[in-house]
Amino acid sequence: xxxxxxxxxxxxxxxxxxxxxxxxxxxxxxxxxxxxxxxxxxxxxxxxxxxxxxxxxxxxxxxxxxxxxxxxxxxxxxxxxxxxxxxxxxxxxxxxxxxxxxxxxxxxxxxxxxxxxxxxxxxxxxxxxxxxxxxxxxxxxxxxxxxxxxxxxxxxxxxxxxxxxxxxxxxxxxxxxxxxxxxxxxxxxxxxxxxxxxxxxxxxxxxxxxxxxxxxxxxxxxxxxxxxxxxxxxxxxxxxxxxxxxxxxxxxxxxxxxxx
Amino acid sequence: xxxxxxxxxxxxxxxxxxxxxxxxxxxxxxxxxxxxxxxxxxxxxxxxxxxxxxxxxxxxxxxxxxxxxxxxxxxxxxxxxxxxxxxxxxxxxxxxxxxxxxxxxxxxxxxxxxxxxxxxxxxxxxxxxxxxxxxxxxxxxxxxxxxxxxxxxxxxxxxxxxxxxxxxxxxxxxxxxxxxxxxxxxxxxxxxxxxxxxxxxxxxxxxxxxxxxxxxxxxxxxxxxxxxxxxxxxxxxxxxxxxxxxxxxxxxxxxxxxxxxxxxxxxxxxxxxxxxxxxxxxxxxxxxxxxxxxxxxxxxxxxxxxxxxxxxxxxxxxxxxxxxxxxxxxxxxxxxxxxxxxxxxx
Numbered sequence: 307x308x309x310x311x312x313x314x315x316x317x318x319x320x321x322x323x324x325x326x327x328x329x330x331x332x333x334x335x336x337x338x339x340x341x342x343x344x345x346x347x348x349x350x351x352x353x354x355x356x357x358x359x360x361x362x363x364x365x366x367x368x369x370x371x372x373x374x375x376x377x378x379x380x381x382x383x384x385x386x387x388x389x390x391x392x393x394x395x396x397x398x399x400x401x402x403x404x405x406x407x408x409x410x411x412x413x414x415x416x417x418x419x420x421x422x423x424x425x426x427x428x429x430x431x432x433x434x435x436x437x438x439x440x441x442x443x444x445x446x447x448x449x450x451x452x453x454x455x456x457x458x459x460x461x462x463x464x465x466x467x468x469x470x471x472x473x474x475x476x477x478x479x480x481x482x483x484x485x486x487x488x489x490x491x492x493x494x495x496x497x498x499x500x501x502x503x504x505x506x507x508x509x510x511x512x513x514x515x516x517x518x519x520x521x522x523x524x525x526x527x528x529x530x531x532x533x534x535x536x537x538x539x540x541x542x543x544x545x546x547x548x549x550x551x552x553x554x555x556x557x558x559x560x561x562x563x564x565x566x
Numbered sequence: 567x568x569x570x571x572x573x574x575x576x577x578x579x580x581x582x583x584x585x586x587x588x589x590x591x592x593x594x595x596x597x598x599x600x601x602x603x604x605x606x607x608x609x610x611x612x613x614x615x616x617x618x619x620x621x622x623x624x625x626x627x628x629x630x631x632x633x634x635x636x637x638x639x640x641x642x643x644x645x646x647x648x649x650x651x652x653x654x655x656x657x658x659x660x661x662x663x664x665x666x667x668x669x670x671x672x673x674x675x676x677x678x679x680x681x682x683x684x685x686x687x688x689x690x691x692x693x694x695x696x697x698x699x700x701x702x703x704x705x706x707x708x709x710x711x712x713x714x715x716x717x718x719x720x721x722x723x724x725x726x727x728x729x730x731x732x733x734x735x736x737x738x739x740x741x742x743x744x745x746x747x748x749x750x751x752x753x754x755x756x757x758x759x760x761x762x763x764x765x766x767x768x769x770x771x772x773x774x775x776x777x778x779x780x781x782x783x784x785x786x787x788x789x790x791x792x793x794x795x796x797x798x799x800x801x802x803x804x805x806x807x808x809x810x811x812x813x814x815x816x817x818x819x820x821x822x823x824x825x826x827x828x829x830x831x832x833x834x835x836x837x838x839x840x841x842x843x844x845x846x847x848x849x850x851x852x853x854x855x856x857x858x859x860x861x862x863x864x865x866x867x868x869x870x871x872x873x874x875x876x877x878x879x880x881x882x883x884x885x886x887x888x889x890x891x892x893x894x895x896x897x898x899x900x901x902x903x904x905x906x907x908x909x910x911x912x
Binding site: 433434435436437439440444445446447450453455456457458489490491492493494495544545546 | 609610613614681682684687688689690691692693694697698700701702709710711713714737738739741742743746816817818819820823
């Protein structure tokens with residue numbers, strides 16, 4: 307009897323000690339990469355290079371950051387796979403190539419037909435305590451400059467640069483800091499935008515790791531649903547126009563090729 | 567059989583060692599008593615339990631001038647204990663380079679029970695409160711990541727953080743949690759009024775009791791519960807010029823919120839002059855006169871002040887004003903403003 311009890315305890319101890327390791331081995335290792343390609347008028351975006359927007363205004367860009375979060379994938383049978391929320395926040399920065407590739411791991415095996423994500427951070431996370439703001443959400447770390455302290459919330463999309471159409475007294479600078487999660491006690495601006503991209507052919511995880519290219523042509527920020535000119539609106543942060551801008555830029559997130 | 571015995575022995579040893587490892591070097595939990603006349607805390611202490619080491623570290627950080635760009639001001643500069651953690655005698659506080667802030671500093675106590683922070687309610691979690699003054703150009707004009715860099719360079723602070731959070735390097739999480747622990751533990755609930763209401767044998771004078779009665783009728787609609795605020799935003803007509811400061815409208819962008827500011831708690835009000843978001847009233851007598859006859863008209867003035875005829879306000883006779891002030895002074899918590907636990911020097 308005794309040895310049976312002992313066996314059980316030993317087995318229990320071993321399983322507690324090695325549980326994590328065995329779990330990792332048994333889990334599906336399905337990987338998929340999302341690659342964000344920042345463009346301006348279909349050309350690869352480069353900081354400091356001169357571009358012309360739809361209104362004929364010349365500009366150069368020096369900052370481009372945006373948050374991608376709450377990633378979901380749909381399988382051919384209609385089932386949905388939601389990337390665990392705690393590991394579903396990414397800050398894509400033009401000045402850091404590594405951040406432009408998001409690797410999703412442990413996806414269930416199967417064929418995927420579409421992907422959806424938020425450009426921005428969901429409202430719940432915007433009101434959470436600091437212990438749930440790690441990694442890409444760390445205000446004193448990776449997310450530096452992507453948070454409003456006085457009006458607590460993340461800046462979802464940030465683009466800055468210069469244009470000769472902007473007055474010298476403003477050092478020719480333009481600023482687009484777009485955020486707003488909808489408010490805590492009263493309704494405020496909501497600039498959380500979601501995007502769903504359907505693949506032309508189902509993407510299988512059986513072969514090599516698929517790389518899904520997502521093209522982000524920021525020229526669209528100036529001209530999609532609402533024309534935005536540098537001459538009139540070179541500094542947009544907390545205000546009604548930010549909603550128009552987020553509607554413009556969400557349309558820039560488009561599916562490119564899928565590579566294996 | 568013998569193998570079984572050795573097996574059991576091993577099991578016991580393993581158990582003892584793990585328990586010892588878990589217990590030794592663990593920060594000591596601090597007992598936080600929620601006053602019986604208070605509502606339940608809003609801040610989730612389970613996610614950031616207050617420990618003696620964490621609280622003490624938070625206290626050090628609160629009085630640490632390095633948190634500002636030029637090491638000239640600490641949190642404690644504008645939140646002084648003897649003034650119930652506001653800056654005594656200042657309508658607007660001094661920041662770095664002698665800049666002046668835009669609003670009268672608010673007291674820090676009973677933060678554990680607050681849903682939102684600052685006069686416009688722009689921050690919704692205690693953990694995120696310190697970033698606001700640290701990064702404000704007129705206040706400490708520093709950057710959070712740079713504060714962390716300074717702290718990480720200090721061998722002393724690295725030890726404090728190691729003891730409080732077992733953290734090898736100091737990140738936003740531990741830094742803000744330490745400050746939250748200190749602020750969350752700042753509970754002010756031992757005024758004469760509190761002892762009276764909790765039946766702890768303190769008698770109030772006739773004037774104070776009379777004041778309490780009038781207060782219940784004429785003031786407690788907004789200064790509700792034993793926190794003495796309902797946490798709402800209202801325009802109390804202290805000004806009708808909102809060019810400099812639109813109040814809550816700056817957060818909601820709703821013109822109906824123009825000139826609205828958070829209803830502040832009245833606890834320790836005796837110590838926290840000057841009054842109002844712009845610090846424009848210096849005495850409690852002036853505050854009474856304001857509500858009686860000084861409200862400045864504008865479209866968003868709170869409906870509570872509207873009368874059937876005449877200008878908005880709360881009708882108060884001179885004896886009523888006196889008695890209300892007598893009552894308000896029973897909300898002074900001497901013990902809290904002299905408690906060495908919260909003091910810069912001890």
